[in-house]
Amino acid sequence: MDFERLSYSLSESTPRAGRREFLKRLAVVAGSSALLADLPWWVPLRAQPAGESPSDRVHVGLIGVGGRGSLHLAHLLRTPGVEIAALCDDYPPHLQAGLAKVPGAKGFADYRQMLDMPGLDGVLIATPLYLHARMCLDAFSAGKHVFCEKSLAYTVEECQAVADAHRASSKVFQIGHQRMFSPVFLRALELVKNGEIGQITQIRAYWHRNGNWRNPVPDPSLEHRLNWRLYRAYSCGLMTELASHHMQVANWFLGEQPISCAGYGSINYWKDGRELYDNVNVVYRYPNGVHVVYDSLISNRYYGLEIQVMGPKGTIEGETGRLYAENPPPAPGIVQLINSIEHGVFDTIPIGGPTWVPDLKKDTKGSFLVPGKIDDDGTAISIAAFANAIREGKPIPGMMEQACRSGVAVLMGQTAMEERREVAWPEGFRI
Amino acid sequence: MKEIVLAPRIIARELFFYAACVIAALAVNAYAILRFHTEWKELWTTFPITLAVALVFFVVLAVVRGIVFGCRRLLRLRMGA
Numbered sequence: 331m332d333f334e335r336l337s338y339s340l341s342e343s344t345p346r347a348g349r350r351e352f353l354k355r356l357a358v359v360a361g362s363s364a365l366l367a368d369l370p371w372w373v374p375l376r377a378q379p380a381g382e383s384p385s386d387r388v389h390v391g392l393i394g395v396g397g398r399g400s401l402h403l404a405h406l407l408r409t410p411g412v413e414i415a416a417l418c419d420d421y422p423p424h425l426q427a428g429l430a431k432v433p434g435a436k437g438f439a440d441y442r443q444m445l446d447m448p449g450l451d452g453v454l455i456a457t458p459l460y461l462h463a464r465m466c467l468d469a470f471s472a473g474k475h476v477f478c479e480k481s482l483a484y485t486v487e488e489c490q491a492v493a494d495a496h497r498a499s500s501k502v503f504q505i506g507h508q509r510m511f512s513p514v515f516l517r518a519l520e521l522v523k524n525g526e527i528g529q530i531t532q533i534r535a536y537w538h539r540n541g542n543w544r545n546p547v548p549d550p551s552l553e554h555r556l557n558w559r560l561y562r563a564y565s566c567g568l569m570t571e572l573a574s575h576h577m578q579v580a581n582w583f584l585g586e587q588p589i590s591c592a593g594y595g596s597i598n599y600w601k602d603g604r605e606l607y608d609n610v611n612v613v614y615r616y617p618n619g620v621h622v623v624y625d626s627l628i629s630n631r632y633y634g635l636e637i638q639v640m641g642p643k644g645t646i647e648g649e650t651g652r653l654y655a656e657n658p659p660p661a662p663g664i665v666q667l668i669n670s671i672e673h674g675v676f677d678t679i680p681i682g683g684p685t686w687v688p689d690l691k692k693d694t695k696g697s698f699l700v701p702g703k704i705d706d707d708g709t710a711i712s713i714a715a716f717a718n719a720i721r722e723g724k725p726i727p728g729m730m731e732q733a734c735r736s737g738v739a740v741l742m743g744q745t746a747m748e749e750r751r752e753v754a755w756p757e758g759f760r761i
Numbered sequence: 762m763k764e765i766v767l768a769p770r771i772i773a774r775e776l777f778f779y780a781a782c783v784i785a786a787l788a789v790n791a792y793a794i795l796r797f798h799t800e801w802k803e804l805w806t807t808f809p810i811t812l813a814v815a816l817v818f819f820v821v822l823a824v825v826r827g828i829v830f831g832c833r834r835l836l837r838l839r840m841g842a
Contacts, residue, residue, distance in 0.1 A: 662807045663793035664814070 350410040353379035353714055365520050370727035371510055374718035375711070380411020388720040391416035391453045393441045393465060395428035397545075398479055398506075399456035403428055405713045406454070412717045418444045421555065441465055445472040452502065452720050455479060458558040459565045463488035466503075470495045475502035477716045481574035482737030484566070486756050489737045493761055496730050502719040504712065504726055505733035507578040511715060512708035514651040515579060517699040518639065521653060522583060527641035530584060533622045534638045535576035537568070540631040542600050543608075560604035566744040567606030568595075568626040573743065576637045578736035579648060580614070580622045583639055587735045588614040588622065588742065590754040595747035599629040612743040624743070651704075652696035734761045782818035786811045 357378050380386035388411060392399055395417050406412050418438040419425040429437050438444040445453070445468060452475030455465045463483040469476045476496075482505060483489045496503045509515045522530065545556045558564035559571055581587055593612030600608040609627035616622065639646040645654045660666065719726050738759065746753040787804065790811050794803055804811075 660797070660799065662803045662810070663795075663797040663799035664790045664803065664807050664810050666797045666799075667789070667793035668814075 346408045346410055349408055349710065349714070350379045353410065356711070356714075365516065365523070369510075369516070371504075371715065371729050371732070374715045374722060374724070374726060377718045377722060379714070380717070380721060386411050386721065387413045388451045388717050389413050389415040389449055390717075390720075391418060391438075391444050391447070391450050392428070393418045393444065393453055393455045394457035394479075395419045395424045396421070396456070399424070399454075400428065401709070402454050402456055402713065403431060405710050407432065409710070409713050409717055411721065412713075415450055416444050416447055421552075442468060445469060445474060451475060452477065452716070454716075456506075459570050460484045460558075460563065463492050466492045467495050470499040470501055473499075473501070475716075475720045477504045477506065477713070478733070479506040480578070480733075480736065481566075481570035481740055482733045484570075486738055486741055486759070489734050489741070490759060493730050493734050496725075500725060502716065502723075502725050503733070504716045504719070504729055505578075505736075506709075506712070507575060507732060507736065508708035508712045509575060509579050509648070510582065510708065510732060511711040512706075513704060514700050515648055515708070517651075518646045518648050518653075519583060521646060521699070522639060522641075525643075526653065526655075527639065527644035527646060530620060530639055530641050532620065532640045533580045533583065534640065535573075535580065535622065535624050535636065536633060537572040537576065537626040537635040538631050538633050539628045541628060542602065543628050544602075557604075560606055562605045565606065566740065568608075568610045568628070569612075569740040569744045570737075572626055572635075573610070573612070573624055574736045574740045576624060577614075577622070577739040577743075578732055579637055581735040581739065582732060584616055584620060584622075586616050587755055588616055588739050590615050590752050591739070591742050591746050592752045593624075593743055593746045594750070595744075607747065610743070610747060612746060614739065614743070646699070647696070651699040653699055654692070654694055654696040658694060731761045734759070778822060779815065779819050782815040782822065783812065785818055786815040789814060 353375070356375055380388075390406065390412060392403055392406065392414065395403060396419070399419070403414070403417075406414050414432045414435050416436045416438060417425060417428045417432065418441045419428065420439050422439075425437050425439065429435060436444075436447065438447075441453075444450070453465075453469050454477040455462060455469070456479045457465060459481060462478055462481075463485075466476050466478050466483075478492075483492055521527065543557075543559060547553050547556050554561055554564065559567060565571060591612055591614040593610065595607035595610040595612075597604065597606075597608050608629060609625070611625045612623075614622040614624070635649050637648045639648065642656065644656050646652070647654070661669070715726070738756065742753045742755065790804055790807065793799070794801060
C-alpha cells in the first residue's frame, strides 16, 4: 500500500475543501491497494467524495454533544457532503453550545423526537454507554443509519440485540473504533501480514493516565449525569471507555475473538465515591495459546497508552507508530568501529562477579511505520466513510463483527474482575 | 583590532591537510568495512560520517602542528639567546 500518499495533515481544523482533496487521493489508494481489499470497512472510501450538488448531501443528526460528541461535530462540519440537520442532548448547556456551532440545525432534548424528523438519513450516537443499545435499536426501527461510539453496549444481551437488529435492517452501522481507519494501524497490519514480526505470540496493551477522570459538576444533582464513567449503572469504566479500543485492534490483528479472560480490578487511589475501578488488569486467552495482556490505571501516566504486537522477529507499537526488529540490521562499519573504540576507552573492566547479562529493555529507536506527518487518528476518515456509506446506501461489511468482538470482550473483562472468575466468550453469540 | 588576512598560500596548505585527513578517514572506513564485514557501498553512503571523522583528524593534526610549531619557536628563541 502506498502509505507515502496517505501521509497527510488531516486534523479537526482541516477545512472541507482540504478534506475533499484528501478523500479523492484516498479513493485512488483504497481502490488500488491489495491490503485494503481485505478490509471490508474501507469499501465506502473507494467512492469519490461528494460533490456540491444537494443530491450528494447526507443529513445526519448527532445524539450527545458532550466531550466526544463535540469532537464529532467538528469533524462533521468539515466532512464533504454532510449536513448536520439536528442535534440532541438532554443537558441544555451542551445542546446550546452545539447549536451555536451549527445555527441551521434543529435542537432536541429527546432523541426519539429527533428520529421522527423527516429527511434525516442517519444519526451519530455519542452518549453514555448504557444508552447505546436502546438508541441504536430505536434508530434502526426508525430506518436510520447509525454511527455509534464505542463501546457497543452495556451488556452482552444488548450487543446481541443490536447485531440482530442491524442484520434485519440493512442499514449502515459503524462503530467509533477509529483505529480501523488509521493509516498507522493499516501499515502495522500490513507488516504483520508480510511476516515482519513473525507469528503474533503476544499482544500487550495499556492505557495509563494520571487524573481523577472527572468532569466539573456545577450542581451535585448532576454528578451521575456528567460523571457517568465513574458509576456502574451507566458504564463499565476503564474497560468500555478505554480498553475497547485496544481490544478491537487485538481482535482485528489476531482475526479472532477471545476464548476467555481473567483479571483483577480495584479502586486503590481515587477513593472519592466512584464505583468503577481506577485500575484494571485483564488477561485474554485466544486460540493457539496467544494471550492479550491489558492494564489500565489513572494514577500514573509515565507509560501513557500503547499496544504492542509481539512476535519472534519484532515488535510493533501501534500508538507511537514504530517497528522494533529483534535483530536490526547492523550499523555501518565505521559506526561500529567508533563504538568499539569508545567502549574500549570508557567502559569499566569487569574483574569478577556474575557472568550473565540482565535482559534489560533494548534502547533502540526502531523505525517509523508511516513516513510523514499524520494528525488524524482515523476519526476524520471514519466519519467520511460513514457519510459515503449512507450516500451509497450499502451497509459497511465487517463493521458489526468488529463492534461485537470488542464490545463483548471488554464486558467479559469487567465481569471477570467483578466476579473474580474466568469468563468465557458467550456461547451462541451470533454476529 | 588587528585584521587577520589569510593568504591564498595558507588556505591552499590547510585544504591540502584537510584533503589528506579525508583520505585517511576513507582508509579508516575501508578498514572498518573489512573488519566488520559490511558492504563496500558504505564508502559513499556513510560519506558524511567520513567527513566528520576527517574533521576530527584535522583538529588533532592542528593540535600536533601547533605543538611542533611552538617547540621549534622555543628552540629558535633559545638558540638566538
